[in-house]
């Protein structure tokens with residue numbers, strides 16, 4: 001099947017999970033040619049809809065047929081709904097924890113699944129979800145996030161601050177830096193605007209960087225610089241990485257439960273031996289239709305005022 005659907009006239013939805021926001025494109029048969037340029041235009045907060053990323057809602061087998069996927073990732077069934085995730089810069093990432101919650105909420109709200117428990121496909125593999133308290137606008141979603149692997153120690157430099165952290169694989173790469181004695185005021189003051197430097201030998205495909213306070217009363221605070229996006233108000237996989245690093249730093253063991261506060265809200269994390277679980281909100285803000293010519297009208301000819 002060829003990519004033969006035009007973005008003009010297509011329906012979209014806008015949603016967010018703890019203010020990590022997404023444009024959802026329902027495209028069950030994966031007929032849209034979802035290029036990097038198109039993703040960049042959609043995510044642009046001035047000339048597009050504006051978002052941290054795009055979630056194409058497609059059947060897994062259709063993505064294989066059109067070549068968006070080379071093969072079905074581990075555990076994903078041919079007819080599973082698949083979250084075809086793209087970062088705002090057009091790059092493809094393996095997983096998005098906030099995105100999965102919003103994606104699953106949309107499937108329930110649109111009547112595309114039978115019950116509250118189902119599988120969502122991602123490039124990192126199958127993710128089991130449980131959707132509760134769902135209406136057309138809000139829901140709470142728990143996602144089984146797969147195994148979490150803590151790797152080597154490494155460092156990141158943001159502005160004039162260099163911090164130590166650990167590599168954490170949550171299906172996508174993270175450098176989670178728990179900074180001793182860091183409080184919320186100190187976290188707020190860190191310069192995220194100029195990006196970060198990190199060891200490209202450790203992270204050849206780039207990395208998401210979390211700066212995290214030590215746990216206090218079962219809660220950590222976190223800010224994140226996302227690969228392919230910049231600073232976002234939340235990152236679901238990042239909260240799992242932060243939880244594992246914080247538990248490891250404070251107890252010597254990455255297993256347990258902890259809440260993670262991000263600028264966009266709060267999520268709960270449980271780390272078991274074989275998998276992590278992320279519970280948090282989803283909000284479907286609205287939907288609309290992309291008008292003819294919107295993607296060509298970004299640079300209209302200048303008009304002269306006399």
Ligand SMILES: N[C@@H](CCC[C@H](N)C(=O)O)C(=O)O
Nearest residue numbers: 093096097098172235236237
């Ligand atoms: N915001 C997401 C993560 C999105 C992918 C990430 N930027 C990457 O490139 O790995 C989340 O909620 O997990």
